[in-house]
Amino acid sequence: MDKLIVTVVAFGLIAFISWWFFGKHAVKEVAANQAADQQSVDVEVSGGYSPSTVVLKQGIPAQINFNRKDASSCLEQVVFEDFGINDFLPKNEKHSVTIDTSKPGEYDYACGMNMFHGKVIVK
Template sequence: MAIINLVGVALIGLIVWWFWLYKPTQVKAGGDEPITIVVENGVYLPAQIQLPAGKAITLRFLRKDESPCAEVVQFPGLELAKSLAVDKSTTVEIPPLEAGEYDFHCQMQMYRGKLVVG
């Protein structure tokens, strides 16, 4: 019985870490080079991208995760969505944006990322 309780507590700790304590990797966009985002193991890598206001950027999503949840990336604040093929790069053109934060995620919001525009 104690083992079951320990496993339960460990799972609760993992869930708390995953949804509230996990800090995503971050990259700063500076040049005109596309930024590659790898979709793998339930996350976007990098998951947070800093970019200057008023400058268009190209994101290149490389989906390695075969999970159906990873099939689409959505940018709700931009009214933009793209299907992602497994083991292929998919280009997403982000128009020049005003300063602020713009979330992107899968259709179930399990994979999450953010564009930080400043």
């Protein structure tokens, strides 16, 4: 009987893990708050970036305000490869990153170890 329970639980867990991590889950896109000559968006850093995809308008100076809540050393750095940005995010503090919005496109960013990913869409 014990063995049966273990078997069922084990396979159940495997199925759940496969679905949770490998399955397709919709990613929410969030647009930046627009002002006349400035746009900004807040991104919370906790086990990833939320929202992980932000949309910026082309040609308007933009800032992404990161706020790291997570103690993981993985997430303490944010790297925008395309812009040459490699910033340290102080814990529980707002840290702004200025994004060059002159060219439209999709720009990926990641944590220092490239384990967590986010995306900036300029259009």
